[in-house]
Amino acid sequence: MSMASTGHWYVLIETNTVYDGDNLWSLTEKLPVEGGREEAIGRAEELSLSYEPGPYPSAPETCGRTVFRTSQTSWLVESEQSLWHQGWTAPATLSQLMRITVAELVSARPAPPAEPPVKRGRLRRARRAD
Template structure:
């Protein structure tokens, strides 16, 4: 079928571990092209200025990207960041989303 780069984002604070699929990038050219596009996205996705970036290869087709920036509030300084999972995947099945049902009319007397 077709190849995609999937990006999952976790911006949660306070230990919440909720990942959300934030991007699906269709790639022409097969698996190798998708891997190359994923590697490029790892280096360029998200804010560039004022953020640090660490890119970890987890497998041949999966990366973890950590974006961090320093935040200053008066005399206090802390780091704030987000994490991204970037992975290559082949679409192997697809079904169209069915249309939403028409709302039922309220029953009226008369």
């Protein structure tokens, strides 16, 4: 994260991926919001109704959406899409979960740059050929 000044408001978006039976949550968006807390809440509510994650987001008209407001500053969103490809015997439903949260940046410190590893052990001298 780049150095950002504290006291600014963000909308954070976490997405859920199911991989090999494990549910994995990851922070996929950190969206800065101009203004204060109320502007961030308004932006988060808009995103709860429209945001589609991923490199290839689905068109909103092809998805169902269930939105739960879990507190004054957070939402849980379930987006579903039904697909039926040629050759399939039945449709499949894809489901994506998202958590959308309003947050104030309290602290931000970038990680220090990595240092190259220190060589350890003895140095060997090359033998002279006689």
